[in-house]
Amino acid sequence: MNKINLEDKLSIFSEHWSPKIIAQMNDYHFKLAKVQGEFIWHNHPETDEVFLVIKGSLQILFRDGEVLLNEGEMYVVPKGVEHKPVALEECHIMLIEPAGTVNTGDLENEKTAPNDVWI
Numbered sequence: 001m002n003k004i005n006l007e008d009k010l011s012i013f014s015e016h017w018s019p020k021i022i023a024q025m026n027d028y029h030f031k032l033a034k035v036q037g038e039f040i041w042h043n044h045p046e047t048d049e050v051f052l053v054i055k056g057s058l059q060i061l062f063r064d065g066e067v068l069l070n071e072g073e074m075y076v077v078p079k080g081v082e083h084k085p086v087a088l089e090e091c092h093i094m095l096i097e098p099a100g101t102v103n104t105g106d107l108e109n110e111k112t113a114p115n116d117v118w119i
Contacts, residue, residue, distance in 0.1 A: 006032065006054060009119055010092055018113040019095055019103055031095040032119075033103075035087045042105035043082045049097050051075050056091030060084070 009022050009032055017039055019031035035058065051058060052074040060067045060075060061084040067075050077083050104112045 006092075006094070010034065010054075012119050016090070017103065017111055018117075019115070020117050020119040022119060024099065027099050028096060029099050029101070031097070033093050033095060034090055035085060035093060036090045037087065039085045040104060040107065040109065040111050041082055041084045042107050043080055044077075044097070044101060044105045045080050047098050047101060048079050049077045049101070050095060051077065051085070052094040052096070054092040054094060056087060056089060058091045058093060059086045059088075061086060 004022055006022075009020070013020060014034065016034050016036045019033040021029045021031050023030040032054075051060065051069060053069045053071050055071055057071075058069045060069065060077065063082055069075055100115060102108075102112060102115050
């Protein structure tokens with residue numbers, strides 16, 4: 001029985017927009033990421049995506065609005081909804097999504113991170 005310390009896991013890496021898997025529950029991965037600046041517009045046609053802010057603030061832009069998340073807050077982006085995460089300063093987040101979910105959704109570009117990195 002090994003507990004997971006989020007701060008310890010976050011201290012292992014420094015790159016932005018590259019989620020790391022820390023746990024699996026059934027077919028879902030729990031991922032940690034450090035984010036800063038703007039990501040890309042994308043969507044996940046087959047799944048919802050959970051953003052939970054651990055440290056800092058995260059703005060999630062939508063074509064028709066936005067959500068601002070502060071520490072301890074979370075939001076579920078419904079499947080198929082185009083969104084763009086933005087963090088003016090470094091922000092630490094947890095993502096909860098089905099195993100195999102790619103961070104750029106249905107797009108592949110320079111921001112696409114490997115989706116199978118465990119720490």
